[in-house]
Amino acid sequence: MRDVTLGQYFPCDSVLHRLDPRLKIVSLIAFIALTFCTFNYASLGIVCAMVIAAVLLSRVPFKMYLKSLKVIIIIVVITSLLNLFYGQGEPIFEWWIFKVTWAGIHNAVFVCVRIVCLILFSSVLTFTTSPNDLTDALERLMKPLTIFHIKVHEIAMMMTIALRFVPTLLEETDKIMAAQKARGADMESGSLISRVKALIPVLVPLFVSSFRRAYELAVAMECRCYQGGKGRTRMKQLKLMKRDYISMAVSLLAIAGVVLCNIFLLSVR
Amino acid sequence: MSLLSARGLTYIYSQGMPTQHVAVDHLDFDIEQGEFVGIIGHTGSGKSTLVQMLNGLLKPTAGTIELDGVNIWSKPKEIRAIRFRVGLVFQYPEYQLFEETVAKDIAFGPTNMGLDAQQIENRVYDAAKFVDLKQELLEKSPFDLSGGEKRRAAIAGVIAMDPDILILDEPCAGLDPVGRDILLSQIYNYHKERGNTVILVSHSMEDVATVCDRVMVMNHAKLEMFDSAQNVFSRRDELSAMGLRVPQITSIVDSLIEAGFPLSKGVLTVDRAVMEITEFLKKEGRL
Known part of the structure; x- marks a missing residue:
């Protein structure tokens, strides 16, 4: 019963734990969007680097991340397989009704890495931010909605x-x-x-x-x-501190990096 | 051979995690058939973990529990049979009631045992009698009962399984003084009539002193004492060092002895104290 890790706070002392929760939520949304805007391996690499950096910085045992990945492993496998066999173009390998193309392989890799990144990013947020901080930050972020008479x-x-x-x-x-x-x-x-x-x-x-x-x-x-x-x-x-501004700058750099890679490097699909 | 014996019994919560916590640390003890054993210890000393291991709800991290000389975990698939033989009444058991009628709720355990309808009916009737639940209450919804009645109905639900060992975790918590006394005497009568082993976890030294033959004292996951109630409660200083105390009447009689009155040590009940004191007064010719 206690093994539900998705959305569970892991208390320990790290830079990510101390970051402003508002910033963490905004960054999470930005990174998730970014994960789905990667069109070539260079930009995917930047996103992966960010995930790995975040996971390492959080100082949460890797076992915890594996546990939350375990929940979605079936989805990852199924979607990757589907993508692998439904690629367009010249088949490089064919057997019965299955045919594997380069496009299919790329698709499978992208889908797999994207889902894993998505889960890891969200896990970083929930592991490093206590539920109370989360809702507190959400309340602050949604405050503008009060003008629409939403009871934030x-x-x-x-x-x-x-x-x-x-x-x-x-x-x-x-x-x-x-x-x-x-x-x-x-x-x-x-x-x-x-x-x-x-x-x-x-x-x-x-x-x-x-x-x-x-x-x-x-x-x-x-x-x-x-x-x-x-x-x-x-x-x-x-209150935003120096560390918040630094992490904001790093995030913006990563976003810029992904955008530039997308513009100047060839898209694989 | 003892009815229940534990060797090196240990339980560790979330082993390997930063929150790792040893709840029960290498316990060795034997409990004989027909004994009434009390377990005392302050909050967090491991009492509840211990009793949950005794009926196989928690699997020991290390060590063994033997029931009639057989390790209860020797056949993990048949652990349910152990739970029928070692009945456990949890703290605030009234929160586990769920059936439409009290009778059906009491019948939950016997039904799980696979008894036939007639046997189940007999068990429900007997169990209700032990805790003094009136016949008309049995057909009511458990949620319409008063707090004390709910508590007794829940206890009847475990008694109905006719366990060899009945374990009660704080059965009197949250009841008014009269309710406590009644429930305690019902448990005591059950023990006397059936001759079954009963283990009572309690924070009330008075309750433990009144009904228990032997008392286990738990402190920081360890078993500090396991002796007759009289011997345990004569070690007042050691107990208070563990955040426990002796029954009020024991400490009153102890103070009288310190003040020079020739009373005998280890008085556990008010009745006994009255006897001692009247005897003394008679001897002095003041009564």
Whole structure:
């Protein structure tokens, strides 16, 4: 149950952990876009270098990244294979209905590397940024939307609460599962239908306790006179530091590098 | 041969991670058939981890647990059979109720054991009787019960499996004083009538002193003492060094002894203290 690493904060002390979360979110979006704007191996190389640099700088054990990659390995393999066999052009290898072309190989490599980069970039963000910092930054970034009467603070608060309760609910699920297993519940074997049925003794208590928690939280918030975002000040003020400007400069350089490679070098497809 | 014996029992949480944490550290002990054993220790001393290993919910990182001389992990596929023989009631067990009626919820364990309808019905009836749940409550939804009734229904759900060993993790937590006393005496009567082994994890020294034959003291993942309740609670200074205390009545009698009254040491219950003191007063001719 605890092995869900996608979107899990890994606390340790690194430059990336200390960067401004707003900058990290913006950079993530930029890099993801950039990953899909690579048209030749030089630009792909720049993106890969950025990923490797980020992974190394985060000082999060490589094992953690492998774990989050494991989740999507099937998608990577399937899409790569599909691309490999559906390339246009002169076949260099043919067998039955499969034919492999240079375009197909390029496509497969690009798709594979892009997905892996995508996951690694997002993992760097979630490993190095605590959920609270994330929502805080999101709230700040979405602030302009208030002019469209979107309740940014409320949305951010809901996200904070949801994220805050993920580990709690996981723990609760563990506990309830243990309690039902102690009464002989069998959740590991049997057909699909019997396994789904075996979840009922876990899900019912989980729902009941979620509602109880929600109610208790609402009462606790009202007791402290919470009334939403108007006039609230912050305990942690975000301010861009020297390291933020440096990383911004590096990111801009990488973006420029990719754009230049795309313009001046031949596209492989 | 002991009913339950542990050798070198160890459990380490998230081994190899920065958050690695030894919860149970090389425990050796034997528990005999028909004993009532108490486990005390402050929060985080490893009590809950220990009891979850005893019924095979957690697999020891190292060491063995033998039930009737057989290692419970010798056939990992049949670990469910161990869970039926070593019944574990978790902390706040009322949060695990899920069925439409109380009776069905109590029947969950026996049903998983594969018993037939008649046997299940008998088990539910007997278990409900032990915890004093009225017949009409059995047909209600468990969510309509009061807190104390829910707690008792959940305990009945484990008793209904008729385990050789019943383990209760803080069964009285969050109950009012009367509810505590009633529940504790029900557990004690169950132990006396069935002659089953019961293990009680508790923060209340009074509860442990009243019902337990032997007491295990856990401190920082280690087993510090495992002795008769009287012997354990006569080591007041060692216990307080571990953040534990002796029952209030024991410390009152101890103070009286220090003040020069010739009472016997190791008094664990109020009744016993009353007896001692009246005897003394009679001897002095003041009563």
